[in-house]
Amino acid sequence: xxxxxxDVVIIGAGIAGLATxxxxxxxxxxxxxxxxxxxxxxxxxxxxxxxxxWLALDALGVSHKLASIYDPVKRLxxxxxRTGATQETSLAGKSENGSGSRYIHRKKLLxxxxxxxxxxxxxxxxxxxxxxxxxxxxxxxxxxxxxxGTIVKAKVLIGCDGIHSTVAxxxxxxxxxxxxxxxxxxxxxxxxxxxxxxxxxxxxxxxxRAGYVPLNDKEIYWFLVCNCSAEGENxxxxxxxxxxxxxxxxxxxxxxxxxVIVRRSDASTLHWAPLMFRHPWNVFFxxxxxxxxxxxxxxxxxxxxxxxxxxxQALEDAVVLGRHIGNLLIKTKGHIATTGDNxxxxxxxxxxxxxxxxxxxxxxxxxxxxxxxxxxSNWWMRFLRDVIFYRFLVGGVLGNKVTxxxxxxxxxxSLGEMDNPCxxx
Numbered sequence: 387x388x389x390x391x392x393d394v395v396i397i398g399a400g401i402a403g404l405a406t407x408x409x410x411x412x413x414x415x416x417x418x419x420x421x422x423x424x425x426x427x428x429x430x431x432x433x434x435x436x437x438x439x440w441l442a443l444d445a446l447g448v449s450h451k452l453a454s455i456y457d458p459v460k461r462l463x464x465x466x467x468r469t470g471a472t473q474e475t476s477l478a479g480k481s482e483n484g485s486g487s488r489y490i491h492r493k494k495l496l497x498x499x500x501x502x503x504x505x506x507x508x509x510x511x512x513x514x515x516x517x518x519x520x521x522x523x524x525x526x527x528x529x530x531x532x533x534x535g536t537i538v539k540a541k542v543l544i545g546c547d548g549i550h551s552t553v554a555x556x557x558x559x560x561x562x563x564x565x566x567x568x569x570x571x572x573x574x575x576x577x578x579x580x581x582x583x584x585x586x587x588x589x590x591x592x593x594x595r596a597g598y599v600p601l602n603d604k605e606i607y608w609f610l611v612c613n614c615s616a617e618g619e620n621x622x623x624x625x626x627x628x629x630x631x632x633x634x635x636x637x638x639x640x641x642x643x644x645x646v647i648v649r650r651s652d653a654s655t656l657h658w659a660p661l662m663f664r665h666p667w668n669v670f671f672x673x674x675x676x677x678x679x680x681x682x683x684x685x686x687x688x689x690x691x692x693x694x695x696x697x698x699q700a701l702e703d704a705v706v707l708g709r710h711i712g713n714l715l716i717k718t719k720g721h722i723a724t725t726g727d728n729x730x731x732x733x734x735x736x737x738x739x740x741x742x743x744x745x746x747x748x749x750x751x752x753x754x755x756x757x758x759x760x761x762x763s764n765w766w767m768r769f770l771r772d773v774i775f776y777r778f779l780v781g782g783v784l785g786n787k788v789t790x791x792x793x794x795x796x797x798x799x800s801l802g803e804m805d806n807p808c809x810x811x
Contacts, residue, residue, distance in 0.1 A: 399419050403544075414720075421511075431607060432607035455602075463585060513532060544681070551685035554681050573655035596611070611759075675735060711737075720799070
């Protein structure tokens with residue numbers, strides 16, 4: 387049985403985990419990332435990154451590597467399937483780097499983040515069996531038991547292990563709830579080219595919302611959200627059934643080209659899952675940290691995808707946590723302690739206090755956004771969706787308050803070369 391001692395351990399090599407590892411690396415701290423899968427996971431095919439996410443990527447020093455590949459999406463066309471009316475909304479957005487909103491390959495994002503890390507940072511096939519601590523002291527090392535018998539002692543533990551987070555459960559956070567809706571998605575491939583403009587096409591009706599957007603000249607990302615949570619479990623992990631039911635049950639009321647897109651889907655990208663979220667009061671009042679242990683990304687604030695902010699917030703988490711730890715490094719001249727004055731728990735506490743305000747609001751906003759967009763067919767729900775939400779909120783209040791947010795920069799910490807990283811005592 388092998389025992390390993392590490393300063394910082396991050397569980398999960400998703401967006402939050404890799405971004406957090408990169409933020410710490412920029413500060414001269416070398417973390418260990420434990421990932422249960424045998425490689426980087428591309429589940430979800432593509433992701434929408436609003437201007438706030440690009441500001442976070444800029445703080446991490448990788449925005450230029452992705453912005454040069456993916457063009458901004460400037461316009462959203464929303465078609466009411468019942469009336470046939472279509473309205474146009476600008477998605478230009480404003481940010482310091484003028485990035486706008488872009489849809490990118492999730493796998494490409496993960497690879498870009500991982501490429502910035504030392505080769506031995508990520509340990510794949512590392513399944514967590516249990517987490518405990520040596521004593522009841524919140525500042526004592528955390529003991530991580532892996533399924534292969536390895537024991538990892540961590541001075542700082544950051545859970546970035548997704549919706550059903552082991553670390554969140556250890557902290558006492560509530561389990562995510564089913565929002566009563568499900569979502570399917572995939573990536574269609576047109577080797578000969580699809581000829582579409584870089585625009586989002588969205589089709590809405592009571593209880594259903596579907597759309598598509600080109601990622602490049604040959605690939606189109608499509609998605610569908612419906613009030614059908616009870617059926618979600620049957621289709622999950624079954625690409626053929628996902629494609630069949632989307633075509634036979636939902637695509638019939640959509641434009642013919644939508645069916646063409648679904649039929650062209652790469653089977654490996656087809657995905658179906660119930661939409662989950664955590665009670666906002668549990669996010670705000672719950673134990674988002676305990677001593678030197680905290681969470682980030684979906685482990686902290688699982689939210690429905692209706693505002694497209696899940697991945698964006700994971701990046702913000704990484705930068706804000708890195709900023710608080712970096713400021714502590716500057717204050718202590720590069721000496722971080724796990725106990726006493728100016729310890730790392732104080733930096734984590736500052737991170738939690740800053741983030742819980744924003745993410746709690748977004749958990750609520752995402753849920754309400756889904757309720758409005760996928761609500762009933764009565765007149766006042768149609769008015770909220772067609773007139774208020776798409777006409778005035780998208781690109782307006784949401785663009786300014788949600789997607790225009792700047793999470794800040796990582797502090798300039800000069801601690802020597804990265805191959806001689808900072809140690810945590």
